[in-house]
Amino acid sequence: MGMNDAFEPTLATAALRGAACRCPACGEGPLFRKFLKVKDRCDACGEALHHHRADDMPAYIVMSIVGHIVIGLLLWVETSFAPSLWIHIAMWVPLTIGLSLALLPPVKGSIVGVQWSLRMHGFGDRAVRAPAERLQRAA
Ligand SMILES: [Zn+2]
Numbered sequence: 001m002g003m004n005d006a007f008e009p010t011l012a013t014a015a016l017r018g019a020a021c022r023c024p025a026c027g028e029g030p031l032f033r034k035f036l037k038v039k040d041r042c043d044a045c046g047e048a049l050h051h052h053r054a055d056d057m058p059a060y061i062v063m064s065i066v067g068h069i070v071i072g073l074l075l076w077v078e079t080s081f082a083p084s085l086w087i088h089i090a091m092w093v094p095l096t097i098g099l100s101l102a103l104l105p106p107v108k109g110s111i112v113g114v115q116w117s118l119r120m121h122g123f124g125d126r127a128v129r130a131p132a133e134r135l136q137r138a139a
Contacts, residue, residue: 018112
């Protein structure tokens with residue numbers, strides 16, 4: 001039982017805090033200690049954060065988002081301007097890499113926030129309410 005139990009955030013709040021790369025429990029402490037390395041515990045509230053199992057899911061989500069943006073733009077530029085191949089390469093390769101690197105931390109953070117909120121994996125150790133109850137509150 002921590003000090004945040006009385007004001008436990010909804011699933012959406014926990015996901016948004018994670019997307020902001022903040023602790024899903026308090027929204028204050030940073031979530032990552034390196035680019036994509038989640039801290040073991042929150043600096044601000046002490047919440048255990050090492051239970052997350054985001055695994056490959058952030059990469060799949062980022063690929064879906066970046067793919068839709070880059071392929072859509074690429075097709076529009078090609079049909080509108082038909083630039084030469086080297087211009088395509090010069091535009092889309094850096095955009096794809098840059099967007100992917102920019103989106104990975106917020107996407108991973110939101111997944112950690114969702115896992116925390118749903119008490120998945122070891123996050124359930126602090127369970128006082130059932131996950132189904134929390135999903136209803138989030139709706
Ligand atoms: Zn915290």
